Amino acid sequence: MDSSVVFNVATTGIAVVAVVTSIVFSARQARIARHANHISVMVDLLQEFRSVEFHEQHDYVCTRLGAEHAPQVGVRGLPAEARAAFYSVVYYYQSFANLAVFGLLDETLMVTVLRTRIVSVWQAVQPFVERERELRGEGGGGNYMSIFEELARLAAELPPEHVRNSMPQNRRRLSRLGQLR
Known part of the structure; x- marks a missing residue:
């Protein structure tokens, strides 16, 4: 074999390896950037959990709303408080649901973190939302709070042990990548 052919084959092989390596690293960098966006959005939205007022309102919605008010009034018919x-x-x-719909937040991450709360809130407000849809003349399920309803459905379908089962998998993955010691 001529030395120029060997040289051309070697340089072509090196070029192919360089292109493949660039593609792999670019894809990984894009995935990391996407996850970084999800983390900052989650942190910003989860700041609300530090608010005592939010927790009081959350408890009110989940425990007292249905007991103190009839769903027949819908949402607009509720007293101001x-x-x-x-x-x-x-x-x-x-x-959260809107951000997931537009791909700005990983819905699995969000539902994993907020699963129980999302499900309990939806169970408490569902009769009010359904009645509000009727009062608005929205037939066939309506649009009012439909994105939150879908989020609650996804959260309810996620097994409760999902977080516990995901942690060892994430540790193994990070360990393989050399990011966990």
Whole structure:
């Protein structure tokens, strides 16, 4: 074999390896950047959990809203304090759902972190939301709070042991990547 052919084959092989390596590192960098965006969004939204007022409203919605008010009034028919608690809590979770719909937040991450809370809030407000849809003339399920309803469905379908089962898998993955000691 001629030395120029060997040289051309070697340089072509090196070029192919360089291109493949660049593609792999670019894909990994894009994935890391996407996860970094998810983390900052989650941190910003989870700051609300530090608010005593939010926890009081959350507890009110989950434990007292249905006991103190009839769903027949819908959401708009609730007294001001109950309506404020409803909007504060439900739209908080709706914000997470909206970000997931537009791909700005990983819905599995979000649902894993907030699973129990999302499900309990939806169970408490569902009769009010369904009645509000009727009052608005929205047939066939309606659009009002439909994104939050879908988020609650996803959260309810996620097995409760998902977080516990995910932790060892994540540790093994990070260990393989040399990021966990």
